[in-house]
Amino acid sequence: MKAAVIFSQSGIPQYTENFSEPITTSDEQAIISVKAAAIKNLDKAKASGKHYSTESEKSQAIIPGGDGVGLLADGTRVYALGVTGMLAEKAVVEKNRMIKLPDGIDNATAAALPNAVAGSAMALRFSARMNGGETILINGATGFTGKLAIQIAKLYGAGKIIVTGRNESALQALQALGADEYLLTTLDETFVKQLKKIHQQTPIDIVVDYLWGRTAELILETLKGTGAFTHRTRFVSVGSMTGDTIQLSSQILRSVNLQLSGSGLGSWTKEEMQLLLTEIIPEMFQLAADNKLKVDTMSIPLKEIEQVWDTDISSGTRLVVEI
Known part of the structure; x- marks a missing residue:
């Protein structure tokens, strides 16, 4: 053959x-x-x-x-x-x-x-346990899976969706898929300043991260607390397009109400995998057939x-x- x-x-x-x-x-x-x-x-x-x-x-x-x-x-x-x-x-x-x-x-x-459904829906539903009305940050949203994650987060009732990437025109185009705000990752200081402002105004509930590497470090540093009570954020690593390792200060883990987890092969339970095949993917196939997913x-x-x-x-x- x-x-x-x-x-x-x-x-x-x-x-x-x-x-x-x-x-x-x-x-x-x-x-x-x-x-x-x-x-x-x-x-x-x-x-x-x-x-x-x-x-x-x-x-x-x-x-x-x-x-x-x-x-x-x-x-x-x-x-x-x-x-x-x-x-x-x-x-x-x-x-x-x-x-x-x-x-x-x-x-x-x-x-x-x-594969993109698994890389987005599984992170939102099971690793992050997403609720309707929450603020979602998708780090590295201009890729195929990131673009689908925007649509699925919207489908699951996200209150606000923030997206990041290096290409401004590509980020602007994501608004048509449901993104509410975008951040360029090209300048560290600007990125951190803008993200801190957003987090103060509408605290980030979930980070779905496809990049890891430097931008993950910056996001985690932005979430770092100062000794007061902090908003609970669930950070889910799905990919590592910009690096497989990061430096993470233990002070970040101690200073913020943070859940750090991953979503991928080996992290899902048998029951979750069964739901992926029997419910989640079939639903997305039908939405695509009905022209409701792009x-x-x-x-x-x-x-x-x-x-x-x-x-x-x-x-x-x-x-x-x-x-």
């Missing part, structure tokens, strides 16, 4: 036309004919062996792509998590980790949405995988391989 295969530790997949077809190993599995699979930062990190979930995996020829959209033998169109890699004509999936797709949603959108995708054929794997795609757009 045709597939994108990683043969070495370079982490770059090669287009191959004669790779062995996968086979099921239990009655709980099924074969799907893959129609679309999104290329995500998670896929790239796992392919290069840099993601924490791959530390125990042995080096071998692998097909990347953890999820995708395809057809079952009876023609049913589903989104599924792959047992085998999804950047191929066929893949093995688990029957209890499939979602039937509604009419009205195209394959590219259906392939692109779930996402930007760029599609390419499988044979172009080598040329585009490491290409920088415009901010806020998800690259999707259609097969």
